[in-house]
Amino acid sequence: MRSPVPDSARERCAALDAADPLAGLRERFVLPPGTIYLDGNSLGPPARDTADRLHEAVAHQWGGDLVRSWNSAGWIDLPARLGAKIAPLIGAQPDEVIVTDSTSVNLFKLLAGAVRRQPGRTLILSERGNFPTDLYIAQGLIDQLAEARRQPAAGAVDGPHDKQLRLELVDRGDLPAALAAARAREQAGQGDLAVALLTQIDYRTGARLDMARITADVHAAGGLVLWDLAHSAGAFPVSLGEAGADLAVGCGYKYLNGGPGAPAFAFVARALQADFAQPLSGWMGHATPFSFDTDYRPAEGIARLLCGTPPILSMIALEAGLDALHAAQPLGGLAALREKSLRLTRIFAQRALERAARHGLRCVTPMTDAERGSQVSFTLPDADMAHAVIQALIARGVIGDFRAPDILRFGFAPLYLRHVDAWDAAEQLADVLDARAWDAPHFLGRAAVT
């Protein structure tokens, strides 16, 4: 069923690999043989030394120096140290980033702190297609604050100034218009935009927002911007500082390869740190945690974003992932990785469409380089078919994922993927469609977790 393409096309991919200065980085990761792993945007693979580092941490640090390892092994410094390692990946200063908790918990801290800095402003603007946890956290915060305001005033009648915080969701395409409208209200002295809560890369389509332009638009409307960098950090150079971004969160287990549920990071621009108040004021964010004071006094700077005791073993795994990524630095770093990522996604999308458009395969990822992240997403005429095709591909060792309602999603991590992987994955996708290999009961059943 192969279409009549000259072998030379795959050979050109092999030649790109042979000439790729980044090719050697693949050896730093554990990847099962016979697998083309295109789900590193959901869970990156382990760096090769992760298991050894954890063994060292358990057997010699924890099991040897026991509680003293908080100092002797530098555990206590891990949140700041890992933050400083993430900072250059996202265009931040080392003292603007800290690793702690999960993305969701950090969203709550930053959103609560942002809303608090914007008294009288009631609008949290986000996208309808934002990753659900971003929306859920905003809903939880709004609901909590609304309820709190109702409670103590029971019996009192709400006054005319009694405006509730609200979440407005717009389609991604309508963001510029929504921000222009917010700006017009601002200029009319009726500014209401508190925070724009935006994810740079759409988790379904891989479409990328222009961080600099949108940040400027949000600021012009009087708002703060909170960027979710889940599918950005480690995938391509992010420029929080250049864009003048205020706040950001990001994920440790996708392109940073930190392991399942790896701790997340939080970014607060220096200018906002001094009086940034976040409600999860746990002891690790105290100015002097080990003086065991009765009253909370936030640490200077980014450390006030800490809450409880950090999960050290998971942080050690994340450090292994970060160090593997930093090995790209002398080879051109994220800029070179970005170039490669664009090639990989282009090869994959073009070849897949070339062979499988006739099956109704449609690419929903922008092919303009500046407008996409590091993934390619397709749809097929039928959602169940899309899900079954992913299952059939997984059975062949090509691991992508399905995202409701109907997305076939393929992440391309340039750290460990080859150009031939992109080519071969497209061929496999087309083969599965050509042969209707997906049309079997064991592929058509929907998985509980996909």
Added chain:
Amino acid sequence: MRSPVPDSARERCAALDAADPLAGLRERFVLPPGTIYLDGNSLGPPARDTADRLHEAVAHQWGGDLVRSWNSAGWIDLPARLGAKIAPLIGAQPDEVIVTDSTSVNLFKLLAGAVRRQPGRTLILSERGNFPTDLYIAQGLIDQLAEARRQPAAGAVDGPHDKQLRLELVDRGDLPAALAAARAREQAGQGDLAVALLTQIDYRTGARLDMARITADVHAAGGLVLWDLAHSAGAFPVSLGEAGADLAVGCGYKYLNGGPGAPAFAFVARALQADFAQPLSGWMGHATPFSFDTDYRPAEGIARLLCGTPPILSMIALEAGLDALHAAQPLGGLAALREKSLRLTRIFAQRALERAARHGLRCVTPMTDAERGSQVSFTLPDADMAHAVIQALIARGVIGDFRAPDILRFGFAPLYLRHVDAWDAAEQLADVLDARAWDAPHFLGRAAVT
């Protein structure tokens, strides 16, 4: 300098060890040779198979099945599975406990949810000597809600019903009186107690609160009780269910031996779960996380306490710790461990006082069994001396810790400590004092983290 005690006293300890059915459990832990580890109440040691389990998780689960391990290795079930393993240790039902986030983050969730259930009630009652993070979290929540109420009403004048949530701190000894006063207000139709936020075991002194009695007192005053079980869970049988407790949190890295910063647990009594609303409404607490809905809808039951993606590697280490603890089950379980713990603390305290009271050593831990946890705490005439004595003991391999302002703290985990350890540690403590071995510059400097 040895006082004239017959060798037979230590021999009696050795005989207790020889007859101890729990003695074999020590082999399940990694403990460095030549060390008597009395800081397991700060960080428990690793279970012997922890390193292997992590290696399996990294090399074969994460590195083999990659993202599919969320299902194939049961990662997605870990929060509930570990919760069910903790439940019998604290007198809870398996569906009342979940492992997630840190103790501090869980305190915020439960306290916010509790306050919300108690409209019109403004008092959070706690102890002045409570562990700082408990107080800091309460302060953070109160501050957040107060600020939220000020903001939208800017311009409006607060009405007479405008009562702010407040934190009242009393000394531990004054708790009964404070609860009696709250009950009197309740009976007079002026009940204001929202939540009592209490830690069962005082982290400094090791004194233990009567959970059943205090829970009843809180309920009689119209309040909910939130128990912090940091120094309780895994140390002795806790009876949340019998006591009718409402809410609880606890720590994974002390007597549960889950590793540095191990994920914590949260307990919500069944009766409160159905409409329990907590503000950290992340995607893992959604009824159907993988349908990627736009609107948050909490999961049924305890799963709504989840927020973001859990740190799996740290959870796997915690499971190893829990399994090692459960190995005590056929040997009498926590009841037998409690008996042993009481013997260990008694031997240590008695012998240390016998030899070192003349140096001003004073025990601040109650020697009435029902009134203490699993630790012994002393003071000395001078805080710097107390700190230096701890350092000198550590140099001799007896690892306790110093807690500001002046506490020498020794935790006794009956899972892996021997009766001779309790005896020998007391001898070492007395020897250090007899010989003034602590009075050296390298011991007198205060450590950054103690």
